[in-house]
Each structure stands twice: as C-alpha cells, then as structure tokens.
Amino acid sequence: MDLEIAWTVATKDLSIIRKKKSIFYAVIILPLIMSIGLPAIVWVVEQRGTIPDAILIGLLNAFSFFFVIMASLSSIGISSYSIVGEKVEKSLEPLLATPATDGEILFGKGLAAFIPTIVATYVSVTIFMILTDILTYAQLGYSYYPNLTIALVLFLVTPLAIILSNELNVLVSARVNDVRTASQLGAIMGIPFFVIYILAEIGLISLDIATFLAISAILLAADIALFYLSRTTFRREQILTRWK
Amino acid sequence: MIDAENLTKKFDNLTAVDNLTLHVKEGEVFGLLGPNGAGKTTTIRMLCCLISKTGGEARIDDYEIGNVADQQKIRSIIGLLPENVGLYDALSAYKNLDFYGRMYKVKEEQRKERIEHFLKMLGLWERRDASVGTFSKGMKQKLAIARTLIHDPKVLFLDEPTANLDPEASRTVRDFILDLKKEKRTIFLNTHNLDEAERICDRVGILKTRLVAVDKPEKLRESLWGIKTEIQLDAVNDAIVAAVKRLGPWKIEIAGNKLIIGVSEPEKENPDIVDAIGKAGGRIHFVTQVSPTLEDVYLKLVRS
Ligand SMILES: Nc1ncnc2c1ncn2[C@@H]1O[C@H](COP(=O)(O)OP(=O)(O)OP(=O)(O)O)[C@@H](O)[C@H]1O
Numbered sequence: 042m043d044l045e046i047a048w049t050v051a052t053k054d055l056s057i058i059r060k061k062k063s064i065f066y067a068v069i070i071l072p073l074i075m076s077i078g079l080p081a082i083v084w085v086v087e088q089r090g091t092i093p094d095a096i097l098i099g100l101l102n103a104f105s106f107f108f109v110i111m112a113s114l115s116s117i118g119i120s121s122y123s124i125v126g127e128k129v130e131k132s133l134e135p136l137l138a139t140p141a142t143d144g145e146i147l148f149g150k151g152l153a154a155f156i157p158t159i160v161a162t163y164v165s166v167t168i169f170m171i172l173t174d175i176l177t178y179a180q181l182g183y184s185y186y187p188n189l190t191i192a193l194v195l196f197l198v199t200p201l202a203i204i205l206s207n208e209l210n211v212l213v214s215a216r217v218n219d220v221r222t223a224s225q226l227g228a229i230m231g232i233p234f235f236v237i238y239i240l241a242e243i244g245l246i247s248l249d250i251a252t253f254l255a256i257s258a259i260l261l262a263a264d265i266a267l268f269y270l271s272r273t274t275f276r277r278e279q280i281l282t283r284w285k
Numbered sequence: 286m287i288d289a290e291n292l293t294k295k296f297d298n299l300t301a302v303d304n305l306t307l308h309v310k311e312g313e314v315f316g317l318l319g320p321n322g323a324g325k326t327t328t329i330r331m332l333c334c335l336i337s338k339t340g341g342e343a344r345i346d347d348y349e350i351g352n353v354a355d356q357q358k359i360r361s362i363i364g365l366l367p368e369n370v371g372l373y374d375a376l377s378a379y380k381n382l383d384f385y386g387r388m389y390k391v392k393e394e395q396r397k398e399r400i401e402h403f404l405k406m407l408g409l410w411e412r413r414d415a416s417v418g419t420f421s422k423g424m425k426q427k428l429a430i431a432r433t434l435i436h437d438p439k440v441l442f443l444d445e446p447t448a449n450l451d452p453e454a455s456r457t458v459r460d461f462i463l464d465l466k467k468e469k470r471t472i473f474l475n476t477h478n479l480d481e482a483e484r485i486c487d488r489v490g491i492l493k494t495r496l497v498a499v500d501k502p503e504k505l506r507e508s509l510w511g512i513k514t515e516i517q518l519d520a521v522n523d524a525i526v527a528a529v530k531r532l533g534p535w536k537i538e539i540a541g542n543k544l545i546i547g548v549s550e551p552e553k554e555n556p557d558i559v560d561a562i563g564k565a566g567g568r569i570h571f572v573t574q575v576s577p578t579l580e581d582v583y584l585k586l587v588r589s
C-alpha cells in the first residue's frame with residue numbers, strides 16, 4: 042500500500058467535493074443544525090422548571106449518541122459520490138489504467154469521505170459542548186462536558202461508525218449507477234444506530250461507557266470484515282464494463 | 286513491443302476478439318481498423334490489463350498480460366486514451382494533468398515542466414485554470430491525450446483519438462501523433478478514419494472479431510487491386526481501344542472519355558500505350574495512376 046498514492050486520490054476527491062455544493066453542504070449542514078439545535082432543546086427543558094439531575098444527564102448522553110448517527114449519515118453523500126461519480130464521469134477507466142492498486146484507490150476514497158465528516162463532527166460537538174455547559178452549569182454545579190463518555194463517542198465510536206458507513210457505501214456504489222440510489226441505500230446504515238437509540242429510550246440498555254465500548258467492539262469487527270469483503274468484491278473488470 | 290498470440294475475449298457466449306495474433310515493433314505506429322463492435326476497444330482494454338483475456342497470450346515489452354506481478358509494470362509503461370475521455374469536469378485542466386502525474390509518481394518539477402509543455406503545444410495553456418466542464422469536446426480530447434503522456438510512457442494506446450474532432454483539431458492531433466512517432470514511441474491506435482490511418486500508421490490491421498488483414502497501407506491496397514493507368518482523352522473510339530488491346534492482354538474499362546487499363550508494369554507500359562493512342566488519332570489530356578483507396582480495401586474485406 043503506497044500511502045502517497047492513496048493520499049493523491051483522497052485530495053483529488055476532496056477538491057472535487059468542494060466544488061460540488063450539494064455534497065459539500067450536506068456534510069456541514071446537519072452537524073451545524075445539531076450543534077445549535079440540541080443545546081436549544083436543553084434550554085427549552087431548563088426553562089420549564091428544574092428537572093431531576095439524573096434525567097438531564099440521561100438526555101445529554103443520548104444527545105452525544107446523536108452525533109454518531111449524524112456522522113455516519115453525513116459521510117454518505119461523499120462516499121456515494123466517490124465511486125458512482127467516477128462511473129458517471131467515465132473517469133474510472135483512465136484511473137484504473139494507472140499503476141494504483143485497488144487497496145490504494147479504495148483507501149484514498151475512504152479518506153476523502155472520512156476527513157470532512159470527522160472535522161465537521163468535531164467542530165459541531167465542540168460548539169454543542171460549550172453551549173450545553175453554559176446552559177446546565179447553574180443546575181449541575183459543574184461543567185458536564187467534556188467527559189469520558191463523550192470522549193469515547195468522539196474518538197472511538199464515531200470514527201468506527203464513519204468507516205463502516207464508507208465501506209458499506211463502497212460496496213453499494215460499485216453496484217449501482219447513480220449517486221442518488223447509492224445515497225439512499227447508504228442511509229440504511231443509520232438503522233442499527235436508531236435501533237440502539239430506541240432500545241436505550243425504552244430502558245432496555247443504557248448508553249453508558251460499557252455500552253459504548255461494546256458498540257465499538259462490534260463496529261471494529263464489522264469494519265474489518267467489510268474491508269476484506271469490499272476488497273475482494275472490488276472487481277475492476279465488472280465495475281468497468283457493467284456501467285453501460 | 287506489443288506481441289499477441291491467439292488473444293481471445295469472450296463475454297459469456299459472445300466472442301468479441303477471436304484468436305488475435307499481432308506483433309507491433311518498438312517505435313511503430315499501428316492502426317486497428319474495423320466496423321462498430323469489431324472488438325477494437327476490447328483489444329485495447331485487454332492489452333492495458335483493464336479486462337482479463339479469455340484465451341491466448343500477450344506481452345507488452347517483456348511483461349506478460351494476465352500475470353498479476355507484471356500488470357503493475359505494464360500499467361506504468363503504457364498510456365491509455367480511452368473511448369470516453371474520462372476527465373474530471375469539476376477540476377481545472379492543470380489539476381487533471383497534475384493528478385495523473387502524481388498517480389504515476391512523476392517528480393514535481395518534471396510534472397510542472399511536462400504539463401506546461403503539453404498544454405502550450407496543444408493550445409490549452411491559456412485555459413489551464415478553467416474547469417474542464419467548460420471545455421469543448423475537441424479541447425477535452427486534446428487534454429486527454431496530454432494526460433496519456435504525462436508519465437512519458439513507452440507505449441501509447443489511443444482509442445479513436447480524432448473521433449468527434451473538427452478537421453483542424455484532427456489535424457493538430459494527427460500532427461501531434463506524428464511528432465510522438467519521431468520520439469520512437471510505440472503507438473497503437475483504433476480508428477474509423479481510413480485516411481488518417483493511411484497518413485499516420487506504419488501498418489494497419491483490419492479487425493472483424495478476427496484479424497482479417499494486416500500490412501502496410503500501400504501494400505494492402507496493391508495486393509487487393511493491382512495498379513491501374515487512367516487516360517483521359519478528347520474522345521474514345523474503337524480504333525483507340527483496338528490499338529491499346531494490341532499491346533498487351535490487359536483488362537480495359539471505358540468510362541466516358543476515360544480509358545482505365547489494368548497494367549502490370551506502368552513505367553514500361555505507359556509510354557507504349559500513350560504512343561499507340563497518339564498514332565490511332567487519340568488526343569490525351571491526362572495520364573494518371575490510380576490505386577484503390579484504403580476505404581475500397583477496407584469495405585471489400587469487411588463485407589466479405
Ligand atoms: N462488457 C461487455 N459485456 C458484453 N459484451 C461486450 C462488453 N464489452 C463489449 N462487448 C461486445 O464485444 C464486442 C466488441 O466490442 P468493442 O467495444 O470492442 O467494439 P469496437 O470495435 O471498439 O466498436 P466501436 O467501433 O463501436 O467502438 C461487441 O459485440 C460488444 O457488444
């Protein structure tokens with residue numbers, strides 16, 4: 042694996058994505074809404090009178106999980122574009138004629154989807170944490186964020202979820218011929234996370250450190266399995282000749 | 286430089302290329318002609334290691350097609366201009382070339398130098414920072430040709446390099462290919478343009494799933510048709526025809542005021558023919574040598 046080549050592919054994709062306004066905004070808008078919207082909910086709740094500390098903390102933990110869902114959904118736009126977009130522009134043929142390997146191309150495309158998503162997530166989470174701390178300090182008597190749970194979410198669960206989302210998208214993208222279908226199929230990725238969230242809401246599981254570690258372990262296993270799957274199913278010849 | 290032995294490609298039960306045997310020497314410009322669906326693009330794709338072969342063998346330089354270890358090497362010494370240019374519309378002309386330069390690991394300085402050289406040569410330097418989406422078809426085609434050269438490949442595969450170009454742009458591209466030929470690069474091109482094939486190719490092959498013929502363009506023409514002398518007269522009459530017939534057992538056609546004679550050695554026979562016609566009272570306007578066009582040969586081979 043030549044990282045320089047992968048990085049070349051990534052920077053190329055990033056500069057195209059920057060020009061494709063719809064994809065670019067899809068990556069920033071959702072995080073932006075959440076970084077302001079979630080603290081706004083906290084504010085509304087606080088205005089209505091004091092709620093028990095335990096419930097407030099439960100709410101805040103659930104919010105941090107929202108960022109995982111958001112990150113895995115907002116990277117879909119980019120990763121769908123990265124293979125299907127090349128098919129549509131018919132630019133895959135000259136690209137595959139270069140000495141770059143499948144692994145280098147796929148890794149580069151993964152980076153192109155990962156970087157903007159993780160940056161947008163970190164920025165929006167930072168805004169969210171500052172606003173939330175300001176709003177809850179009076180009641181809790183301490184700054185709730187940053188804490189170990191959100192650190193786990195940010196540095197473990199979210200990156201693993203974005204990677205999984207990308208891999209799924211590459212698998213899907215190699216098999217469909219338009220960007221929209223790829224995005225819609227990619228959105229299936231959000232479902233397991235919603236299920237986890239609902240399970241937490243109805244009290245079957247609690248979104249604590251142990252749960253996040255378990256989710257991370259499952260994500261990591263899925264990431265590894267899908268990496269091999271997408272590499273073995275990335276058949277140049279079929280991708281090239283089936284687009285007609 | 287390019288050697289194929291019984292190279293075959295089947296798509297399910299459709300045979301696209303059937304037992305193609307072909308040898309292209311270093312520095313040669315080879316043109317593959319053939320009707321739509323003849324397997325030209327399929328041949329190029331196999332030689333560029335983009336699709337697998339079903340049978341036979343092929344080598345580029347000393348590397349073998351279908352051998353996983355050699356594929357990388359082959360890809361690094363060849364340049365491909367595909368049927369669809371496949372440029373990135375959102376990126377500038379310069380960035381498109383720069384990206385490919387990086388993919389082939391061309392050093393930064395050399396990359397800059399070559400990009401400037403090619404863009405200037407093809408008249409695109411002024412538009413280097415404009416996004417390719419705003420380019421005309423011809424400009425894109427030229428840019429894509431520059432892209433195939435960015436890593437200074439030994440062997441070039443050009444799939445219909447002048448398709449969709451206006452006569453002037455085709456001319457630019459053709460001259461460009463002739464310049465490349467002077468640099469001793471091996472060039473393999475597909476084309477539907479017979480005139481172009483004749484002007485730039487050292488040898489041409491006519492493909493119709495199988496390779497029907499392969500030779501120098503002029504040899505192909507002669508072998509199929511022979512040589513003819515065409516004489517334009519004031520008027521053709523029986524006495525003139527009879528006078529010519531007395532000279533040799535040639536096939537003579539009469540077309541209006543023209544006599545078309547299937548000679549065998551024009552240098553020796555033409556003076557006698559002219560003499561005989563003069564003596565029989567004919568007044569000659571022109572004497573020309575006619576040979577079939579490559580198009581005639583092509584159509585004959587492709588239809589049979
Ligand atoms: N991926 C594919 N799957 C099935 N059949 C294919 C595929 N690619 C090409 N073919 C078939 O192989 C044959 C040769 O196609 P090819 O594209 O090589 O022709 P060509 O000589 O390049 O034609 P053209 O002059 O139109 O470009 C055609 O019959 C085509 O339908």
Ligand SMILES: [Mg+2]
Nearest residue numbers: 325326327368
């Ligand atoms: Mg073709």
